[in-house]
Amino acid sequence: MEDKIREFLNSRFADALIKEDNFRDQQSFHIKPECLVDICQALMDDADLKIKYLSDITSLDWLGHEQEKDGRFEVVYNLYSLDHRYRFFIKVRLPDDKPRIQSLTSLWSGANWMEREVYDLMGIEFEGHPDLTKILTPDELEGYPLRKDFPLTWEQPAFSWNKDDPPEVVK
Amino acid sequence: MTTVSKTVELNMGPQHPSTHGVLRVVLELDGERVVKATPVIGYLHTGIEKTMESKLYYKALPATDRMDYLSPMSNNLGFCLAVEKLMDIEIPEKVKWVRVCLAELTRIKSHLAWVGTHALDLGAMSMLLYAFRERESIIDVYEACSGQRMMSSYIRIGGLAQELPEDFDKLVRKVIKQVAQGIKDYEDLLTNNEIFINRTKNVAVISAADALDYSLSGPMLRGSGVNYDVRKANPYSGYEYFDFEIPLGKNGDAYDRYLIRLEEMRQSLRIIQQTIDGMPEGPYRAHLPGIVLPPKEDVLYKMESMIFHFKIITEGFKAPCGGVYQAIEAPKGELGFYIQGDGTNKPNRVRVRPPSFINLASLPKLVEGRLFSDVVCAIGSIDIVLGEVDR
Amino acid sequence: MGLEEKIPDSIILTTLDKMVNWARKRSMWPFGFGLACCAIEMISTFAAHFDLARYGMEVMRPSPRQADLMIVAGRVSMKMAPVVRTLYEQMPNPKWVISMGACASCGGVFNNYAILQGVDRIIPVDIYVPGCPPRPEQLMDGILKLQQKVEKESLKDKREEWGRSA
């Protein structure tokens, strides 16, 4: 199955594909952020591949790691083909400064909440999202908790017990 | 005479008896009709993912219990399988069987709590008492294994926390008997119950195409007739050894989901029976010094084991730099763990794919244009656990 | 010969404190709301196997206006904290609070940005029940302890206390 997808991507989006890797039998394709929606649309429409199920969207922060050189943030799209029982990942790298990427809500309604969560916790903006607002954290919380420079034990809102004595940043 | 159409905004929750925890839904109503429903979540946001990222792999495990607290063992299993995949650990045969047995018990436990609370929402108080009666017998198994009633953390990386209790066999057989009888009772009480049928049939309907569009999973997806169950599609932990069926619905309504969950309980009983009958012998933990904790008995008497024990507890193990995703079929749907190792002894990222979070996103679709009282039924039939939705 | 013998049998002598406390203790109406995992154990406590009805407090009230015991069952997040406070304020006096579980008492295993480190930062707590989650027996014990506490309360103190806060 991965050969088919590779062939497909190479034939139609050859310059969008940056690299690919296979870790523990899981195939990932690293692509350029601007081609994301087109690629997903094409994968979805292809009569043979039929990648119709968006399993998950998640994000990583590589701050302070050697991987940071390719871009600090990584967004991972977890796609699944129900017909072939096959799962693979599409990964994109985004820069530290104002990370933005196109939204997939036009293809999958399910992407709506997943993207809101990524926005809320990691601070990545999705262009074209119908309602990009906080979803989990309280409105008064500033910052993005899952980023590595956000301290674990920092209480921000009204009941703060450590505002005079900031705790050290736990990685 | 002219009529002015005016909508009313109604706030449900976050403290509301029938929303299963601290869910809040803002409804826009036109008379009895729901024009728009907006779930507002986050009232139980616990920062579990961030907490897990700050801990050693071993020590992150107990946080998984506290996500979907109705099915703690499934969460344990998902996390352990993901870490085992990351570390490339081979698991002894017996452990796989025990895990399957416990995961299926967990499925029953979760569905029992669901059937009780869902029926309670629709006005059948006694169901809750019956369902929790059966649930206690499963909790007894939990307790015998791990000493805890709910937060068992019994499934560990590389195996189990300790040897199975001696009367495990007996306890599980008792569960099978009791739950089988219980399911019959529920069928008698609910399946042909006029009120129950009227409240659930053709309520909260979602078509197969929409279900895929919303990335639903578990009984929500199968209720609409899509055959996707991780246990069959991508078997893990030895599910391929067992013989069971996946029930599918036709109409995608709340009633179909109810039937599916009941049938799933029966299938789970079948699997449990098979695991109990054919349980292989063997160690309860993989032997991999440096990664998997040595058995406690050895730690007390063998120098080497003690050193490894000490090292793992204080330093943990270093994971390779790579990301793995492991999905399991939790009672609520596809539960996935995406773990990114970064060469140190703590994960860079632990992402949970929470089935109830993603299923809940379809609520506006389920209740659009329906009556107000259907909202309660729709929320119940999704089977959400707020601990997992908010994490 | 004491005074006691002069009083007819049909008359009971007691203090007002004792009588009121006896009545309050025996009909405590808990406020049925759960936050997290501990709530499931709370439901178990109310359900068939453990049956809290034996102690006269099975009447779960879904509205804070009708309840006088709040069982904070589970972790309180930063987003939920103002809501819990509002609910507490909506309960009529006299009211008591049981903080159930490690999380409600002190934050439990979650010492992080999202969880309130103990519900006693926002509302006064009478009884802390430890455990993660506490067993139903533990919760029952907590409730019995609360009953003992209620027995010893005095109306005078309460009046002064409420006078201050009003």
Ligand code: SF4
């Ligand atoms: S104390 Fe334990 S069981 Fe209770 S809410 Fe906290 S984590 Fe859950």
